[in-house]
Amino acid sequence: PSNTDFVLAVENLTVSFDGFKAVNDLSFYVDENEIRVIIGPNGAGKTTVLDLICGRTKATEGSIKFRNRELTRLREHDIVKAGVGRKFQNPSIYGDLTVFENLEISFPRGRSVFGALMFKRDAEVISKVREVAGKIFLADFLDTQAELLSHGQKQWLEIGMLLMQDPQLLMLDEPVAGMSVGERQQTAELLRSIIKDRSVIVIEHDMQFVAQIADKVTVLHQGRILAEGSVDKVKNDPKVVEVYLGH
Template sequence: MTAALMLDGLAVDFSGFRAVDGVSMAVEQGELRVLLGANGAGKTTLMDLISGKTRATEGKVLVQGRDVTGLREHRIARAGVGRKFQIPSVFSGLTVRQNLEVAQSKRPSVWSNLRFALGMSEKARLGEVLELIGLEAEAEREAGLLSHGQTQWLELGMLMIQDASVILLDEPTAGMTQGETAKTAEIINRLKGRHTLLVVEHDMAFVRDIAERITVLHLGRVLAEGNVAFIENHPEVKAAYLGKQGIA
């Protein structure tokens, strides 16, 4: 089976500074991969390269075996890459339900969206996702009025309903309370299997909750890759990133 997401020697050169410097990795179908790394290791830049926000100067990105390197952002999104940014970004003037409706539309062109009602199966799926992210009671509320945690969950729900095969999550628990973090972990665990996930996260307790395999980046390169135990005991990782205490 082809890997859901395949990076091959991916690199970007910002006038001499190589923020990502030859990263190769393969994420299998339905896998949840955590990206670790100190500030400046190139985690967010790597996501920018995959999603098309930044153009790679070298290397390739393959999504479900299809080369998407250098495509424009919305085309990469249509190829099956969904992304959640570090700062939650939803449509604040629309209701929660409308946010999901926008994310759900399968046909992206203006003309095919000059219609009103959702189909029955679409409505059913929308209800399902509302339940999964626990926002049924908020469906008719304007998204701009949601709490921080709720906003993050709505954005996760939008990625679910968008049905992206590969989902990139940049620090999904940033700024969350413990309770919210736990619920987020639950939502993310439900995404596993159906979607392939690449998650940047610093909260180690959270990483242990969700991680199968971890890839550690350091100065734009892959330093190590393996399961939690392997990474925790990896001497170079300890030296480069975790410090002497290891993963707390």
């Protein structure tokens, strides 16, 4: 298949930090409607790969094509505009605003918190906020101040803030860290429910959660791909077993 069949084509990607290759000649491809999970021991290069895709770190070599657009030369905010959303481990929500307001200010027209709040609430934004709030299990919490939400609800709110921008590629770094079993289950449902017309890349350690959400797993080790395929395939791969036991 040609590269044009993929939403995301990462090819021969390398980044060196003072001569150390944190990502080393890496190539992988993500389809539309796919949830790809990246696993691997600490220091494998997982976070660096997401940093490279969202433009926070610049590649030393290689290319990142997103819907056939080269991302490696774009600036971070232009990559966001191109349709790439990234959630970091610590939620960046506004604690003193309500759930409704947090979602509202994330609608693309909002440039700043105060600027966005001064726009009148039109029907389009309200209906989008309601749609997203339903997906993230916060329909009954629209008037709740964000800082009063549980840890899990805060994580969902941040996913919701990204969904307000309708990213075609959503990247999440350990989305269920610190969540209860029930919240993990709901997060898996949430991710499966938003995958239509989108691709999702998740970094995750919890293999039970990985098994619930992953269409395909990429195992990184020392900046390279150690194994790739279904959860069952990579779990039983002797190379993968060895790397995990070795830690």
